[in-house]
Amino acid sequence: MNIKKYGFKDSLVKSKTNEIPARIITTYRDRYEIICDKGKGFAKLKTGSYYNNPNSIYPTIGDFVLIDWNDNGDSRIIETLKRESSFSRVDPSSDRQHEQLIAANFDYVFIMQSLNSNYNLQRIERYLTLSWQSGAIPVIILTKCDLVENYEKYLLEVESIAIGVNVYAISCKTGYGIENLKRYFKQGNTLVFLGSSGVGKSTLVNTLIGTKIMQTSEIREDDSRGRHTTTNRQLIMLPNGTMIIDTPGMRELGMWDVSEGLDKTFQDVEKHLGKCKFSDCSHINELGCRILEAIEQGELSRDRFSSYMKLRNEAKYNNDSENYLKEKNKKFKEISKYNKNNKTNKN
Template sequence: MNPSIPGCGEPHPYTLEQLGWTEEHKEAFRKFSGPYIPGRVACRQKTVWEVFTGSGPVMAGISGALKKLGRFPAVGDFVVLLHQPEAGSITIVAILPQTTVFTRGASGREGTDQVIAANIDTVFIVTAAGPELNARRIERYLAIVHASGARPVIVINKSDLADDPASLTGTIIPVSSGIPVIPVSAMSGEGIGLLDPYLRPGQTIVLIGSSGVGKSTLINRLLGCETQKTSGIREDDGKGRHTTTVRQLFVLNSGALMIDNPGIREVGIGTASTGLSDAFPDIRELAERCRFSDCRHEREPGCAVQEAVKAGKLSAARLENFHRLSRELAFEQDKAEIGLVRSERKRWKGIAKLGKEIQKARRE
């Protein structure tokens, strides 16, 4: 039960309750009796997972049944471990119900969303002063965060590098739709205290953002030690270097839990339409006044959204990004439906093959 794999966390002295364990998790675990123990996934390294339990961290693989179902635990998942000391093995055999699931659209024919983290309370969308401060990218992030069910907070790092730090929030507030926008400097510590309301004991926060915006530096600042490797943005192209290579859960000094992520260069919007609607509440509200209920907000007569753009009440760039994300969402949903049909077809072929084998066995 000695955990140690490169890139994952250190042994911890925390109880399950301190790791975010709730009455709902306890109730879901009641049906397991015998050599089963609960835990929370802290890190994944290829085919093994580091899991925090009430008696310390352990390394575990997953059962063949979970592999067959294509269910792989995500960082933040509460799982059920089968502990077999006589065999010297610990295996993840079940994933407890998730309160929230933070995903992003994944490439591939199946159109399956990729789970980034589970059981998240808050998502810090981390950007930085300079070229990374991109309102259109923030809108995309907000769409996938809203779809997860978690609470978004926009964190503008490296505020100390801006000539006018106050202007940073002014750039993002028009697209934030009431979401908190907090400028900080993870390097100097300026503004870090403004994050305290979201760092309560047992609360789980995930960091997302492009490479080089300072997520690892922010983790180190909140932990009070140099745990994560850091690097800046390349001077030649203004792009970040990937320093974090695995998703990993940390317990902060405040008792909050934080999940760091590798830098995300491309973020698919996924298949949940609710996230897009919540990311553009101003357009949603205007659309209720359109003449036609199925208005696309393009060239239709009586479009309240287009009228707002002409009147200068809505940014044309914001509407264009809404259209772009809407087209992407429709594409992802179509791809997911095709993937589901393929999956069902494959399943029925398997059932038919099994039926033929049973008939053959009976004849013999």
């Protein structure tokens, strides 16, 4: 086994060391499955490096770590190496106070929706924000395009909100568009998929690899939702050397800190910010509000702006729930006052 096949780069290790680079392929409560030049094995965290060190970064799936290899039992993980990308969420067990890492070191995020009732632009905007924030490159894939007659319409719509992102429509049934995705399925690349159960993630992998490597599930046609197949937390390597990180945590990604993700996803919105007459403008009814002006003049879509505000508020909530609620209440009061005044004026 050569760890470089798993995407390891020498530049990840800063100084010469006898410790061996490894990649985390499965996580359990306090034990990890790893792969390294010696092969596959299990490992535990070295107490001195982790539990007694407040600044230590605990490893997650996909992380590269340095280990002391043990031929006869669990190896010891000494250090988590710097991540090039990661997904996190609010740790559900921490009362919204702590970040929990879900996956690390992936190159591409496949944002997948099927062209039936699963299609939802706001959800794509949410996934895009999370993906840009992660540090990896988002790719949007509209699956099952055989189910609609006018998939081009969907493509155009998604392209209009996904600035600088490749968008593909595919069908595993007819084979349409599959060839275009082969460029991402390369030796050493790590991919993660964001998409509801039943959109065709496993079918896509099987179609690209040419064998039934992943379990697929029949969908319930009544609500076009897939049945949940059991998922493990794991990094798997396909026969052609592409790696896929599959973890249930991906379904509950939260807006932890997404300021950069919002910047990139909503460039068209953010370019109008900071230009209002009042610096604390709430963009609801103020005179000299650049946002309201841009919407009025058709330079900015109202839907885009409300998606942006929704995600931004949610992120704020995760970071600073108390302040967020205060602000939100203030805003609601302003809105109802405004509506009331408007009514009075009209009467």
